[in-house]
Amino acid sequence: MDYVFTPTTQARLNTGNLVQPATTTGKLLPAARDPVTGEFVEIAKIFYQSTTTTLCDRGVLGLLSHLGGGGPVQPLIAPVYVTVAPLQLAQSHQGFQKIYRMLNCLKINLAVMQATAAVIGIGAVSSTVLSAVNLEQVLKIRDEAKHQKLKIKDGFIDLRHILKDKGVEVIQQIFKVAHDSNFQRHRQQLVNGYDIFSKAIKRCQSALTVPDLKLRNSEINNGRDMLFEALKIYDRPGLLEGLCSAGKLRQMECVWAIELALGITFQLQRAYDLVSDRLLKLQSKIRHDLLTVVKGCQSESELDFLFPEVTRILGHDLSVIEFWQNEVDWMQTLSPKEQHQLASLDKLSGDHHIKSSIHTTFAVLTAEPSLYQSLKQKSHFLSLRDQLAFALKPELRGGYEFYVCQQAIATGYPALAVSNWQEISDLTVANLYYFFQSREDLSEIYPTEDTIETPAWHFAKSLEKELNYCN
Template sequence: MLYQFSPLIQAGIEAGKYVPVFSETGIPLSMVRHAAGPHGGQFAAHAIGLASNNAGMAAMGLNPLTAAPQLAMSAGQLYQGQMTLNAVKALSTSVATLQATTAVIGVGVAVTGALVAVNLWQTLKIRKDVKQMRLEVQEGFLNLHEALADQGEELLQHIDLVAKDVEFRAHRTILVQAYGKFNKALNRLQTASTLKDIGRRNDEITAARDMLFDALADYDNHQLMEVMESISPPAYLRRRECVWAIEQAIAMTYQMQGEFSAVSDRLVALDKAIRHDAVKVVSDIEEPEELDFFFPEILRIHNHDLAAINAWQAHADWYQSLDKKDLQQLQELPIIQPDAEAGVALDADLEKPPEYTYYETAQEQSHARAIRDSLLILMDSNTRAESQEYVAERAIQEGLNSLTEKNLAVATPLTIANLEYYFICRDESFEEEAEEAEALETSNH
């Protein structure tokens, strides 16, 4: 199940008292209806969180790097009060954490130790420290000497070198400016959510959105990124992750105003942007250390960030199809916040992320090239289609009847990448043998 409900509601689902709600296209939504009785068919409760939608991962709540899960959870309501403040805080924390890690990576080729210090696991830990106010954010950056004090003196010296780098200082100046705009916009949204006058509320939300677009223009400065040709793939990804978070904040402003068609459009475009950016950085991987950094993070982006964004978008589309009676029922439903114990269970950054276990297993069974290509297959449907077609054709040539198009359609990206790598190696081997035979025949004449 994609969603987690309170224990009381979950028991009711299992007993048949409540039934999960699905969109017209069969996508699970974050609420349940009464199954029967005087309230039969009416909405009964919202979910309290997102569960993992990937069968290969451990059962856990979604914990995206950039997305705010609360957005998807309450897509059937206008944002008000604490839910808005929670979503704003989650986005602000994510941007500050992701932005701060660029001070370790730098903008040039990052050393191995730097990538290890800000990999997925470390980034989740740092974000958790920011959430719990153990680390202070200043101008969108953190005191990394404090955050990474246990990582060794060599890394701290590297951070100091990055801080003196001319190219990074240019990046940092722009990011400080952009984060200032972003943070002021979020503060304005917080104020807007408290206003009772609808007109004034919408005016404040629109003004805040304009500020977010200004911040986005700084983070999404393609000219700066293109001029700095030496920017490393990890630094590029971190910059883009900040862009994704701000895009979500912009979508949130439209949802606060009940403009769900705009929400859906922004989220569809965001999904495409994330996939495009992921393909770009994966295609640029050259070193094993970069694959160590990227594989867990890209896998998490797919299984967590995109899952949350797609769920949010499905809610936005579904909400537009509801009649006035259903809308009124949704407005009257209370939001159930998870208790402290449930919050710990949903907090995935307390333990080693399962993406690492998956990656370790993949390394034992697959070549690095196949592991990298599996990320391209995962994030790009066209690449998957091309790889499946190639494997299916080669399977027919080799007489491997089990590798049918139907079976390949449900195969994991890593399985397809392994098969593709196997056939490519065989083809290259045949070509080498043919060239050797031709050379031998030529020498004999």
């Protein structure tokens, strides 16, 4: 994450007249304070990094940060205000407004995910249909819903109008799913779950206006109980049966949205230790769920759908949740006076003081598809799927590195038995792995005529050049 302050504040930070507070683990926070008086001066605007010095440089997130050049944090599931709300919650009118919008954002996100899941349906689906509800489309649909240009009914949005330009096949798919008996049973459970979720959100939002603290907490407790009830419906294992990888991802995203809403309810009651614990577990759950989806991906068309979206969740949503957790942990170290002083920065916490110096374009917000298309020119389906798995669980890469080393020595490519893998990209590791896999397979099984005519795997030209020096 990068924090962008107003030019005046940044100049004072550069000279040491102001400092940024940090968590106990050394993570900087989006606030500037006077080191002498201890008073907070400004809360920053949060952007994703344009450069990185971490090991993710060698993977898809590092490539994405260089390709995108940085931009505003625009998570897919997490509410967009989440990273500043903890700093502004203390008895603040604007702080409560932010919480209200965060909850509303989650309600819209859930409806959008359900609506696009309904287009996908149950079972295999074509690449044309998947592309109609991919990352770029979801961002557009969500924006339309936020501006109330699309109506939510029973937790679903009728997407026929907004997708009418995507072709006859997409419209036919929408009608097919609408009359599919299996999906109708699936849909009815989601209708019930969304109804409970929506009522819970409204109850928590109305609680924000209750001046009596005891009554407010009682209303939040009731709303939270309803959220747990909705979570049981969405997180039921049987609900996911028959869904392709893309459909499963959409269903999991609905679960995460409810989990985030639960975290907000504990935040409202300043139960910071519970918020921190839930956010920590949610980060682990999201990574585990994503890895399950990626491992279950069986086709290139599904990966075309999954890769940009999973990358967005990794680079934005998980970053937002991590920083939310860091801020919650930090809030526990502040005195009530300091929390109140943070809340007084309402007039500086809006977007108006940044808009004069930062210009956002939609191209920056959707750098993930461009990254994926670039990688596709240098790799192939299985390799790309594994690169995504490395990003989710970096320790998986070790087994690939070991295999490449062993095969490189055994087959006469000693230069590829690298002693230090830290500077080698995930793309190269995965491509080399399948290079040696293909050689090993061909040495054990005589290729058929079909295999010779249509090989299962081939090198990108760039990788062939890299390997030529070893011959």
